[in-house]
Amino acid sequence: ALKIVTIGGGSSYTPELIEGYIKRKDQLPIKDIVLVDIEEGKEKLEIVGEMAKRMVKAAGLDWNVELTLDRKTALKGADFVTTQFRVGLLDARVKDERIPLSHGVLGQETNGAGGMLKAFRTIPVILDIIEDMKEQCPDAWLVNFTNPAGMVTEAAIKVGGWERTVGLCNVPIGHCSSASEKLGIPENELFFKFAGINHFHWHRVWDKTGKERTAELIDILYGPDQNEDNNHLKNIHSASFHYEQIKDLGMLPCGYHRYYYIEDEMLQHSIEEFEKGETRAQVVKETERRLFELYKDPALDYKPEELSQRGGTHYSDAACEIIASIQNDKRTEMVVSTQNNGTITDLPYDSIVEVSGVVTAHGVEPYNWGAFPSGAARGIIQNMKGMEETVIRAAVEGNYGAALQAFTVNPLVPGGTMAKTILDELLYAHKDHLPQF
Ligand code: NAD
Ligand code: G6P
Ligand code: MN
Ligand code: MN
Numbered sequence: 001a002l003k004i005v006t007i008g009g010g011s012s013y014t015p016e017l018i019e020g021y022i023k024r025k026d027q028l029p030i031k032d033i034v035l036v037d038i039e040e041g042k043e044k045l046e047i048v049g050e051m052a053k054r055m056v057k058a059a060g061l062d063w064n065v066e067l068t069l070d071r072k073t074a075l076k077g078a079d080f081v082t083t084q085f086r087v088g089l090l091d092a093r094v095k096d097e098r099i100p101l102s103h104g105v106l107g108q109e110t111n112g113a114g115g116m117l118k119a120f121r122t123i124p125v126i127l128d129i130i131e132d133m134k135e136q137c138p139d140a141w142l143v144n145f146t147n148p149a150g151m152v153t154e155a156a157i158k159v160g161g162w163e164r165t166v167g168l169c170n171v172p173i174g175h176c177s178s179a180s181e182k183l184g185i186p187e188n189e190l191f192f193k194f195a196g197i198n199h200f201h202w203h204r205v206w207d208k209t210g211k212e213r214t215a216e217l218i219d220i221l222y223g224p225d226q227n228e229d230n231n232h233l234k235n236i237h238s239a240s241f242h243y244e245q246i247k248d249l250g251m252l253p254c255g256y257h258r259y260y261y262i263e264d265e266m267l268q269h270s271i272e273e274f275e276k277g278e279t280r281a282q283v284v285k286e287t288e289r290r291l292f293e294l295y296k297d298p299a300l301d302y303k304p305e306e307l308s309q310r311g312g313t314h315y316s317d318a319a320c321e322i323i324a325s326i327q328n329d330k331r332t333e334m335v336v337s338t339q340n341n342g343t344i345t346d347l348p349y350d351s352i353v354e355v356s357g358v359v360t361a362h363g364v365e366p367y368n369w370g371a372f373p374s375g376a377a378r379g380i381i382q383n384m385k386g387m388e389e390t391v392i393r394a395a396v397e398g399n400y401g402a403a404l405q406a407f408t409v410n411p412l413v414p415g416g417t418m419a420k421t422i423l424d425e426l427l428y429a430h431k432d433h434l435p436q437f
Helices: 016-023 039-059 071-075 091-101 113-136 150-161 171-183 213-222 243-249 257-261 263-276 280-295 305-309 316-328 375-395 398-411 417-429
Strands: 001-005 030-037 062-068 080-083 141-144 165-167 191-197 202-204 332-339 352-360 364-365
Touching: 001 016, 001 071, 016 030, 016 039, 016 243, 016 316, 030 039, 030 071, 030 417, 039 191, 039 280, 062 071, 071 113, 080 316, 080 364, 091 113, 091 171, 091 263, 091 280, 091 417, 113 305, 113 375, 113 398, 141 150, 141 316, 150 165, 150 332, 150 375, 165 352, 171 191, 171 202, 171 213, 171 257, 171 316, 191 332, 191 375, 202 213, 202 352, 202 375, 257 263, 280 305, 316 332, 316 352, 332 364, 332 375, 375 398, 375 417, 398 417
Parallel strands: 001 030, 001 080, 030 062, 080 141, 141 165
Antiparallel strands: 165 332, 191 202, 191 352, 332 352, 352 364
């Protein structure tokens, strides 16, 4: 029987997870689901936790759903531990986004200045969780959703030494369904190969006759006649890529590449949101408030449609499927953050990369990718990976010089005095959640 523990159980995304488990009830011999949170999130945990219990009951299942603030006890004997916490909750994200924007710089809560700060707050916590896991559930798998998911996964594996960690994201899922829709070909008749790092990966697509369809998709999505929605992410402004540049790239970008390839336009849009008091974090706080109003309704026992307003909608398709695939050696093809081990020759052997592969009972077997087609992709991803490594080092050591170094080399943050001003302001604003600095 399975015990699944979710850290950050008070997240509004929890019904996603429960729905995903229910869908896979025949593959998952669940006995216990334990939702863990902290004092700050207690109220949320209670509301969404009761809702989770109702969902399980409505599905006619006898799973034991438990809510707790005692992480250590919760972890005892766990088979899978999923993480979806946000240190400082959404108020911290407001700062992550707004402080950089107040200086005319993108905040971006996963790979910009905000994302680096989120990593500084999160990495010490994931390492603590791993310390508890070593004692309480030494054989468990750690399924990490917590952003910045690539850096958090890299810290868990390389610093925490927890090799049974996989990082997940819902972005690739959306790219697959949109390709299938645009080509009018069922998804299971297409072959997708993704490579890169979290929120910074590219992909190629083939059909069942063996023909590569990548260039055609670039034309449909980003070509001169583009008139359809080419962005499936609710949290990212739908600005258009420059066709000639993407065509030259020869691979499909991910939604987050907009921040890099059309940075000025994305910045302009973010500044407008900033001025209206409507940065993504501010909008999401309101969505979250409405969601919890719904969750309070004792008659609601299914995931409400409103949750699709969040950028991470459908993420349970990844989280629950990876658990089912490990549990049953299903060998499902998925895109995950895992150890490179030579899969991408342009990145260090021990880096965490986000790639396609099959998920077996012993973990992920990634598909070989090789090198990127040009220096344009190789150069920027090596820059990004170097930035990530530096963020992790800064977070673990509480090393201010490394933090400033990371801000300086991050492509979304201008170097020099500006990098230092923003870093200092962010470190001060978040000081209660940054004991290491
Ligand atoms: P949230 O602000 O609702 O936080 C979730 C919960 O984490 C809260 O209830 C909070 O109290 C709790 N928490 C904070 N610190 C904790 C700690 N030390 N231990 C245990 N619980 C703690 O966040 P959210 O908007 O629901 O997002 C949750 C996380 O999932 C974020 O890190 C977000 O970036 C991530 N996410 C990732 C993906 C992905 O594609 N990988 C998709 C969606 C969300
Ligand atoms: C995307 C990303 C997630 C991110 C989310 C933000 O789906 O994959 O990693 O957390 O969007 O969505 P939000 O609704 O919180 O802005
Ligand atoms: Mn993601
Ligand atoms: Mn920079």
